[in-house]
Amino acid sequence: MTFAQLALICLVAILGPLLSLSRGIRVPVVIGELAVGLALGTTGLRMLDPHDPTFAFLADIGFGLVMFLAGTHVPMRDPALRAGALIGLLRALLIGALSVPVGLGLAHLFGTGHGLLYAVLLTSSSASIVMPAMAGLPQIAPAIVAMLPQLAVADAVCIVLLPLAIDPANAARAAIGGLAVIAAALLVYVVMRWVEVTGRRRAVHQLSEERGLALELRVSLTILFGLAALATAGHVSIMLAGFTMGLAYSAVGPPRRLSNQVFGLTEGFFGPIFFVWLGASLNLRDLAAHPSTILLGLTLGGAAVGLHAVPALTGQPWPVAVATSAQLGVPVAAATLGTNLGVLAPGESAALLLGxxxxxxxxxxxxxxxxxxxxxxxxAT
Structure with a gap:
């Protein structure tokens, strides 16, 4: 990768925020960034090579940071989250139970043999899509409050189950790796909680702010990359490292200054690189060469929306139910991990992203x- 290509990525990635400026239709920023990657990558002009080691490594950093922000979007300290936990958990379990036979049926129908993988995808939700889409909306209505634990449960459980579902032959290895990452994230939470309670975090924060040292950001990145290294060694997705660390930070309550720093670093640079890389790595020509994968992607997406709409029968407002169907991190990780392991059929990774x-x-x-x-x-008063 050259500086010219990096400058091009940063320039054209501005399309994402521009598309999201409309007040009538809030197009997620990632759509524009994915579109740029499609246009310049394998599917389009082939100006960007997703196999370039530097490009891929920067994208991995972006993926970890994106999932870290997704974890921090889960309001772990909000009493409302605990208040709506039971109903949210039950709705997530209902969707999960319905997704298993549907996923197995789709795998049989399309002859892929990936029924468990499809079940995980159909069950998953993405706080990194839903929460930004609701930016500016009050989140105190009972239906919205009950949705938050549903998102959290679906996000967390599906992230843990994905490595087991995509490569059942090595499920034990993936389970051990996943447990190691989760245990490390819990240790991070315990240490951070102790640092917060004892007042040491505030002292470091004050020193860092007075001298412009950005110590909290440096420490946070060190921990994130350490968890990512553990995840890589354990053959699980970097997604799990970023998300569990985000949950730990959310449970403790990250300082506003650190949140702003991580947000700026992610949304301003590494996040766009990841989504442009993802778009560049997708080969929609495979979809054209294998028309059945187009139908697979559309069916997976439609089934996910339909399954998540089922809780509307239990009293959940239908817009809230549909909103919980949003997927991003889990399909991205499935496409990336499945491609790396060579377990997906031609065009199947693009079908997952299409869904x-x-x-x-x-x-x-x-x-x-x-x-x-x-x-x-x-x-305001």
Whole structure:
């Protein structure tokens, strides 16, 4: 990768935020970044090589940071999360139970043999899509409050189950690696909690702010990359490292300054690189060469939206139910991990991402009704 290519990625990635500026239809920023990658990568002009080691490594860093932010979006300290935990958990379990026979049926129908993988994808939700889509909307309505634990459960469980479902032959190895990452993230939480309670974090924060040292950011990146190294050694996705660390930080309550620093680093540089790389690595020509994979992707996306809409029968407002179908991290990890392991059929990785795009489109379409469910924004006093 050259500086010219890096500058090109950063320049064209601006398309993502520009698409999201519309007040009528809130197109997620990642859609524009994926579109740029498609246009310049394997599918389009082939100006960007996703197999370039530097490009791929920067994308891995971006993926870890994106999932870290997704974890911090889960309001672990919010009492409302605990209040709606039971109903949210039950709804997530309902969707998971329904997804198993549907996933197995789709695998049989398309002859892929990946029924468990499809079940995990159909069950998954993505806080990194839903929460930004709701930016600016009040999140105190009971239906919204009950949705938060549902997102958290679906996110966390599916991230853990993905390595087991995509490579059943090595499920034991993946389970050990996943448990190691989770245990390390719990240790991070315990240490961070102790540092916070004893006042040491505030002292470091004050020193860092006075002298412009960015110590908290340096420490956070060190921990994240350490967890990512553990995940890589354990043959599990970097996604698990980033997400569990984000949950740990959310449970303790990261300082606003650190949150802003990580957000700027991710959204301003590494996040766009990851999504542009992802778009560049997708070969939609495979979809054209294997038309059945197009139908597979559309079916996976439509089935996910339909399954997540089922809790509307239990009293959950239908816009909220549809919003929980949003997928991103799990399909991305499935496509990346499956391609690296060589277990996916030609065009199947692109089909998984196509299904995710269908769910993102569904969430984009219900932002207006979601605003009505959330209620009027609180009036400043």
């Amino acid at each position: 995710a795009l269908v769910t993102i489109a569904a969430v984009t379409a219900v932002v207006g009704p979601l605003a009505r469910v959330a209620g009027p924004a609180p009036v």
